[in-house]
Amino acid sequence: MEELIEILEEINPDVDYRTEKHLVKSGILTSFEMVLLLTRISEEFGVRIPPGKIVPEIFDSAESIYQMIEELEEEN
Numbered sequence: 698m699e700e701l702i703e704i705l706e707e708i709n710p711d712v713d714y715r716t717e718k719h720l721v722k723s724g725i726l727t728s729f730e731m732v733l734l735l736t737r738i739s740e741e742f743g744v745r746i747p748p749g750k751i752v753p754e755i756f757d758s759a760e761s762i763y764q765m766i767e768e769l770e771e772e773n
Contacts, residue, residue: 698763704737705759714759721753731756738762744769 705714708730712720720726726734734756735746744766755765 698759700741701738701759701763701766704734704741708733708737718758720758721756726756734762738766742766742770744773 702714705712709725712725714720717723717725721731731751735751739745746765746769750765750769755761
């Protein structure tokens with residue numbers, strides 16, 4: 698989880714990712730930042746994120762993003 702928080706803070710350091718629950722819905726993560734995040738997740742965690750997983754429900758909080766990463770790692 699700490700690796701993910703570090704990635705998120707590199708993209709936008711002005712957010713408390715441990716408590717924020719509306720990263721996409723509130724517009725905190727822009728479409729450009731989402732592309733950066735998807736790229737960094739793939740690089741750092743070695744997972745490919747299928748298009749069906751790129752939805753606001755998953756990307757609205759660091760917790761749900763990390764849960765998705767863990768699920769994808771288990772599938773590999």
